[in-house]
Amino acid sequence: MRLLMPFRYRFLSLLALLWLASAPVQAADLLLSDRDCRELLAQHAAEPGSVPARIVADCREQLAAAQAPAAAPAAGTAAAPAASADPCAGPNAAQSVFCWGPWAGLAPAAAGEPLPDNPVETTDYEQRPELAAEFDNEVEPLDSGGLPLGSCAPGAPCGFATVVAGTSSSGPAEDTRFARFELATDGSRFTLRPTDGGRIDSVTGMQTRITGRPDQFENLTAGGSDGDERSRLVARILRDPDEILLAADIWGHGNAATAAAQSGYFAWGRAVTQADLDALNSGGVTRSLAFSGPMSVDNATIASLQLDFGPRAGWSGSWDNPAWSFSAGGRISGANFVSEPGRFSGNVRPGGLVQGALLGRPASRAVAHIIDVQLENIGRVRDVGLLPEVAGPPVN
Template sequence: MKTFSLLTVLFLFASPLAATAAGAPQSDADCAALIERWATDPKAAPKQVINDCKDQLAQAAALPVAAAPARIAAVDPCAGPGAADSVLCWGPWASVAPAAGFTEDPSQQPIPDREICDARTGQCQPLLAAVPPEPPLGSCTPGTPCGFATIVSGTAFTDDAEDTAFGRFDMAPDSTRFSIAPESGGENIESVAMTTYADGPGYIRASGSEGDILSYLNASMEQDGEGQALIASDLWAHGTLESARSGRFAWGVATSQAGLDTLNAGNVSLNFAGAMGVDPATVGSMTIAFGTNPTWTGSWTNPAYSFGAGGTVSGADLISQPGQFTSNVNAAQSFVQGALVGEQGGPRGIAHIIDVTVEGQGRIKDIGLLREVIGTSVINP
């Protein structure tokens, strides 16, 4: 016996056009019901079918029939002996609407939106709305400072991936303090008050001490007219000589909601590129396609490896989707998280972290602030 798809079964049982096609045999009960419907809805059946039904009922009036079943069927065609063969009696399909419309049956339970149903058991898988994945390090609120950092023991700033942790990074706009909230929890890393120094165009250094505790920041930075930081990235260190920790950071002010709304309304694509912080030999490139459902794609290229990823954009947050990693990435053990920072007309970038397991390379953890590639913004079709 052939197995029909649910769509085929629904069509055969639920289509009024199939049931009332010219020449299709109709029971007397069906004809009576069709004529009654046709009187108020001329589209209920083709005119030829109605004429045939009228002729059929006229002939049937002259034949002896069982009165009781006929009277019941005239009121309820599904109560008569021909109910099983009637197109008006749905049987197991009572909760399924015909293609021509639906008359609510108060005796039926509400039916949720469904994606796949098994006609034999009535079991269905609910149709679920797509929900963006939760960013592993938490969300960045539009219009507020947002950043990420790597954390290693000692003052070398980098270490093996297994000995590198991530955290959320924040700093004062005048660069005199910074703080890091480790992803693993525990006590935050809080710098002491620091004094800043210009270290060439676009660079600052900041350092300070309280007793034997030292704090240090070195940053490639873009500032506004009042010397307040807009986007920044590079090195940090904090602690005593015996218990110091250090790492890399990428930071900025997340794009405001008004700025995000303008980008999405314009259906534009923005491109970003730059060297990563832990391994500067790795160059990252990312594109955000704004619109009703904004998305991003990216690639990271190193002399020893390369991989790609993609995902969703929610507010200022960028988060990878497992199914959009290239085939050389163990997607179940990998993620990319970032945030769009800066505003139109000013410095703009993507502060982000990568934690990926690449075939032939093992686990890779890195951080970067990719700068906007000016002159490559395009309007999406």
């Protein structure tokens, strides 16, 4: 199972582009490498319907053309050199999702076409620069109140993210860092503050495009450039009516000249207000909220959390993956929750951490959280997730 995970990351990153595009997508439009197509066809064979039919047909045609015998060179001319076995060394490398992660053109992998100045269309979403003024930095200092990633103030923007080098969005857990994540409420820019120091700022004024989807969320793609700097978001969002209330999934930022880039996943929103917290804790009764959904780095991991407010305040949760599972629990502090050492399941080695915050409004609540655990016989797991509220236990 673990050996298959790198492809899973690449496959999910590619599908994020395929399904988010509003127009019909063809393999030629994405300039997929032959390796891209082989792996997509393998996924289609294993799970029919998991890859759009048009991409399947285009990839089959592309591979068939690649296998056709080349015409013999004319007399007196040199034969063309054989293609490199490395798909990231070919002419389509710059656009290959597998070579450069979920946004083609963040930086050229092999002298590809440069990213256009306006890489994302905005015809179906009015730009609202005035919303960017609401982008703020209301992040409490790290280790605030026993919260390793800092606390989230009631009513303030709050988010968490993973950070890896390069544009793949995912990497070994040991090479994955955590950060606090900040997002403009119009999706036009973002900032990360890694827990080990430093700061990652997107370009300002990214152009955004929003399309519908069958659940309560919408799809957002945002991208922009400033000189050699490139930034991109591929996310699911919840708005009311135009301001983003909740957002999660892929971020990336890099430099086309140096080929230096960082990327990862995020979960963000506005913490519940103090008035909402007071209502949840009122009346001397325990009010329980339940949340469930897939994590972002590995969405085969399904998380289920219950937050209890009132006289028996606390939380508990479980994370279930086909290869492993664990549980944890702990305390609630305002809009924040954090694990306690004695509440982890027995397969979690000492030093594990779960931290998150309750976000949203009563009709659209969610939790953003991170997990950082060392599991017996598995190794380290680091992930981030945005979990929407589901029907939970009644008030006690």
